[in-house]
Amino acid sequence: xxxxxxxxxxPQGQVFADxxxxxxxxxxxxxxxxxxxxxxxxxxxxxxxxxxxxxxxNHDIVAINWGYAKIDEGKVTILADGAVHxxxxxxxxxxSSLEQAKELIASMSSDTNVYASTIAKMENMARTK
Numbered sequence: 001x002x003x004x005x006x007x008x009x010x011p012q013g014q015v016f017a018d019x020x021x022x023x024x025x026x027x028x029x030x031x032x033x034x035x036x037x038x039x040x041x042x043x044x045x046x047x048x049x050x051x052x053x054x055x056x057x058n059h060d061i062v063a064i065n066w067g068y069a070k071i072d073e074g075k076v077t078i079l080a081d082g083a084v085h086x087x088x089x090x091x092x093x094x095x096s097s098l099e100q101a102k103e104l105i106a107s108m109s110s111d112t113n114v115y116a117s118t119i120a121k122m123e124n125m126a127r128t129k
Contacts, residue, residue, distance in 0.1 A: 002036035006052060008062055008078045008085075015083045016052070016062055023076055024051040025069055034069075034076055043069045045078065047104075061086045063101035 003019040024033045026048025045067045052060040067080030084101040 003055065004034065004036045004038070005075045006078075007076070008050065008064075008080060008083055010080050010083050015080075015085050016060070018054070020052050020054055021057075022053045025076075025078070026050070026064070027069075034071055037073050038071050038076075040072050043071070045069055045080070050078070050083075063104055065104050 003021060004023070006016065006018060006020045006023055007014065008016040022033055022035050024031055025043070026046050028044040028046050031048070032043075045064060047065050048063070050062040050064060052062065054060065063084045063086060064078070064080040065082040067078055067083075070077045070079075082104050084104050086098055086101050
């Protein structure tokens with residue numbers, strides 16, 4: 001199975017780095033998916049959710065407030081101003097990271113519809129973890 005290497009980096013350090021099957025990014029003109037051997041491009045990212053699918057078809061999610069994505073055939077590098085990996089080994093850890101992600105998205109999004117849909121998607125995806 002083909003994989004693509006994904007790195008998500010903020011000024012505070014690396015948030016995520018692994019080989020994945022696919023990733024869906026919150027582009028400035030809407031969400032778009034990236035698969036292995038994708039054409040090279042650079043895109044502005046808006047506040048939203050990065051949906052990461054691993055080789056076992058499990059999904060990780062990372063909330064970002066804004067950033068840039070550089071995509072090559074075998075690698076996706078995301079430079080984000082702020083990012084929160086929504087994960088945890090317990091319900092309280094997951095709830096804490098979800099709350100941090102909500103605060104991050106709220107700090108950047110002035111569009112209440114975008115904020116509401118992003119929060120709903122984030123909570124739905126977190127429940128299925």
